[in-house]
Amino acid sequence: MNHYLHFVRVDENKCLGRMKCMRVCPTQAIRVKRGKAKIHDEKCIDCGECITACPTGAIRPLTDPFGELTKFRHTVAVPSPALYAQFGQKITPGKILSGLKKLGFDDAYDLALSCGEVSFALQEYLRENSETKPLIINTCPTVVRLIQVKYPSLIKHITPIDIPREIAAREVKQKKSKQYGLKEKEIGAFYITPCPAKMISIKQPAEKEKSYLDGAISISDIYGPLLSAMENIDQEESGESLDNLCILGLGWAMAGGISRTLKLKNSLTVSGLPEILKVFDDMERGSLQHIDFIEAYSCPQGCIGGSLTVENLYISYNKILRLIEELELKKIKRCPDVKEVRKKYSEGYFLKKHKLRPRPIKPLNDNLTEAIKKRKEIEKIYEKLPKIDCGACGSPTCEAFAEDVAKKESSLLDCVFMLPKKLRYLSNELSELLNKTKSINKTRQNNNKPKTKGKLK
Amino acid sequence: MTEKENVLFRKFEIQGKDFSRAGSISSKIKEILQETGISNSIIRRTAIATYEAELNVVMYADKGILYFSLDPDSIRLKIDDKGKGIKDISLAMKEGYSTATEEYREMGFGAGMGLPNIKKNADKFTVSSYVGKGTTLEILFYLNNSEAL
Numbered sequence: 001m002n003h004y005l006h007f008v009r010v011d012e013n014k015c016l017g018r019m020k021c022m023r024v025c026p027t028q029a030i031r032v033k034r035g036k037a038k039i040h041d042e043k044c045i046d047c048g049e050c051i052t053a054c055p056t057g058a059i060r061p062l063t064d065p066f067g068e069l070t071k072f073r074h075t076v077a078v079p080s081p082a083l084y085a086q087f088g089q090k091i092t093p094g095k096i097l098s099g100l101k102k103l104g105f106d107d108a109y110d111l112a113l114s115c116g117e118v119s120f121a122l123q124e125y126l127r128e129n130s131e132t133k134p135l136i137i138n139t140c141p142t143v144v145r146l147i148q149v150k151y152p153s154l155i156k157h158i159t160p161i162d163i164p165r166e167i168a169a170r171e172v173k174q175k176k177s178k179q180y181g182l183k184e185k186e187i188g189a190f191y192i193t194p195c196p197a198k199m200i201s202i203k204q205p206a207e208k209e210k211s212y213l214d215g216a217i218s219i220s221d222i223y224g225p226l227l228s229a230m231e232n233i234d235q236e237e238s239g240e241s242l243d244n245l246c247i248l249g250l251g252w253a254m255a256g257g258i259s260r261t262l263k264l265k266n267s268l269t270v271s272g273l274p275e276i277l278k279v280f281d282d283m284e285r286g287s288l289q290h291i292d293f294i295e296a297y298s299c300p301q302g303c304i305g306g307s308l309t310v311e312n313l314y315i316s317y318n319k320i321l322r323l324i325e326e327l328e329l330k331k332i333k334r335c336p337d338v339k340e341v342r343k344k345y346s347e348g349y350f351l352k353k354h355k356l357r358p359r360p361i362k363p364l365n366d367n368l369t370e371a372i373k374k375r376k377e378i379e380k381i382y383e384k385l386p387k388i389d390c391g392a393c394g395s396p397t398c399e400a401f402a403e404d405v406a407k408k409e410s411s412l413l414d415c416v417f418m419l420p421k422k423l424r425y426l427s428n429e430l431s432e433l434l435n436k437t438k439s440i441n442k443t444r445q446n447n448n449k450p451k452t453k454g455k456l457k
Numbered sequence: 458m459t460e461k462e463n464v465l466f467r468k469f470e471i472q473g474k475d476f477s478r479a480g481s482i483s484s485k486i487k488e489i490l491q492e493t494g495i496s497n498s499i500i501r502r503t504a505i506a507t508y509e510a511e512l513n514v515v516m517y518a519d520k521g522i523l524y525f526s527l528d529p530d531s532i533r534l535k536i537d538d539k540g541k542g543i544k545d546i547s548l549a550m551k552e553g554y555s556t557a558t559e560e561y562r563e564m565g566f567g568a569g570m571g572l573p574n575i576k577k578n579a580d581k582f583t584v585s586s587y588v589g590k591g592t593t594l595e596i597l598f599y600l601n602n603s604e605a606l
Contacts, residue, residue: 150491153501281484284501285508286574287565363494368600369529371493372465379465 006044007062007199008051010037014058021050021059022396026273027149031404032394042361045145046197047273047298048307061196061308064215066222069104072188072214074180076172077105078165079192081112081253082303083219084323085316091230093245099230103222105190107176112249113336114168119248119262120341121161121350126264126293134268134283134291135159137258141201142298143276144356148206151280152358157294161350164252165191165198169212191216194306195299209354218308246335247327254320255302258295261324267293272300378406386417465489465527471514473540479515482523483508493527499598502578503532506596509571510536516557516566517541518591534596542588550576550584 017035029043030050037059039050050059069075077100084093093110100108126135138144138158147154169189177184191198193216202211251257259267268291270279276296282288299305304316311319344350364378365371382402393414395401404410412418467489469482487504495503507523514521518540526533543549550572557567576582581597 152497281480285480285483285505358497360497361491364492366494368493368495369463372463372527372529375465375489375493376462 005200005204006039006041006046007196007203008039008044008046008048009060009062010039011058011060012036014056016056016058018055019391019394020053020055022394023391024049024053025396026277027146028396028400030396031409043149045142045149045298046200047142048196049273051196051307061199061218063193063196063199063218063221063308064190066104066217068215068217069188069190073182073186074106074176075104075188075190076176077101077103077108077190077192078111078168078172078213079108080165080194080198080219080303081115081250081320082194082306082309082316083192084112084250085253085304085319086219086223086309086311087227087230089319089322095230095233096226098233099226100192102229102233103225107172109168109172110244110246110249111164111168112246112252114164114171115249115252116246116335117341117344118161118164118167118350119251119258120336120338121345122159122258123262123264124342124345125159125161130292132156134288134294136294136296139163139252140297140299140303141197141206142195142273143296144201144206145197145359146273146276146298147280148356148359149361150277151284152360153284154280155356155358157283158356160352160356162352163201164249166212167350173212188214190214192219192222193217194219194303194309196308197298206356209352219306220308220310223310245323245327247324248335250320250324250327253302254304254317255297256295257302257320257324259293264293266291267295269295271297271302271305273298374406378402381405381412384412384418385415390416392416461528463528465493467525469523469525471511471518471521471523471536471538473515473517473519473521476515479512480508482511482525486525489525489527490532495527495532495600499532499600503534503598506575506578506598507534509575510534510594510596512566513571513592513594514538514540516561521591530600532598532600534594536594536596537591538593539591542590542592543584543586544588546584546586 015036017032017037019032021037022030022032026047026049027043027045029040031038031040048061051061079096079100084096087096093112097108097110122137129135134157136143136147136154136157136159138161144158147158172189173184173187176182176187189212191202191213193199199216202213202216205211248261251261255271256269259269268279268288270276276298279288279294279296297303299307301313301317304320305313309316363371364374379402382399385398385402387398389397393401393410393416395404395410401410401415405412413422471482472478483504486507487500490500490503510523514536518538521536521538524535548554552570552573555567561567572584575594575596579596580599583595584592586592
């Protein structure tokens, strides 16, 4: 199966072909043809950079509409801890969860608790698997896809512990079905997501197993309604204190948070795709063997920097950090019981059932000899180009353009620098032709002149 | 390494002491190999060997040239450098042996794993060197698994 679902779409009616998306795409998956952006399925890793960059709002994530809730008898919201960072300092997670219930969910589940469980499970896994270090956290679906596509040799370094949102959904469904006497499929678990990439991990998990979540609603879609829903909730009703918050869980919202809250000593945190590429390049060459654990997030500063969030990410970072600091100071540890987590861990409760596989980009040709020929052709075309990556042709770089021309997806004349050359060539040809016809005409004229010219005198 | 239709040939220059660019050739070669559909394990081995060779030039030579060629049967790398050369090659091939300065070691380089690491990853590896003139490395990878043994 070579078909990959994507949850980023271009609305052709809104797209003005400004090429901003094409320039920011880290995997060069976007081309602008006839003034409209097109996303290349195989290369797209759903990072959402194009959504943020688009000046006309033409690129949208395909998250679920709110109406999806009516399909289920009982619905549960499972918000990413990044949602807790979206509102002012005074709005506690407890209030946010109450607000979600006011919005129409039958229940709202604090994901921070599951995050806490998984943090402990991770700690166990790190202890047992120190020989494959550094291990890379699998929470960011974009990072997982990037490794599948570009760094297949690093797959064995990705932690196989299931992600908190999946574990939460699984638990919620089991619990609620017992509580209300419903079938598990009658319960809808919806993730409140900071990025479009989570959508894919729900609809098409990287390991091709089924997700326990039924859909995802974007933070930006729910933000306004949630804000007004919270207006009528008084603090007492929702509980203003932070006593119920799991500090380990909060860490999952921001880059470096897992290592900090678990007090891991030898970890590395990286966010933003260009920086991740540098770290993974080094790792692939074997120069990171002294590191134990890598937290890598495609969005700047982690999930709080997701393309579907509302609050300025640095302010969000500050809010999460302040919450963590406050909990650290008060020594509040309302977190899952370590012993219980260890027991569940040893029973395999947290492990993913399926193995992650590489997802290499299709080579230029399946036959190596042909692929080499193609590559040489690309290089030949590239040599003719101006190499300034202006992007006016609709491909992000001259190199990408050369490849598109070789694959016959673009014409060499799409390059604004090739067109004048061609015109000059054509005009030279034309003037040469003109000269030729002139000389022919001259000889013809000469030939047609009466030869008795002299005699007439 | 003559120019033939089914041989892809590239030449890269390496500047001594330019640590910031060390690894760029390795990344470029990895990209070419991924595009042409070479197997992941061979790409990884080639990328590691290329990086070590690059780093050797950056650390010990004034400048060097890396020739890369890919044909349907093999990947070949040849690295020519102008530098001080290697006095005792068999010693240099030993793991842990290094002539790196204290400064380099503090930076995390010069663990004496460079040449041994190339040897470990390559199918064929030869080193020739003239003291005071320079060093030439020739590294070969077979694309056909049966030959690799």
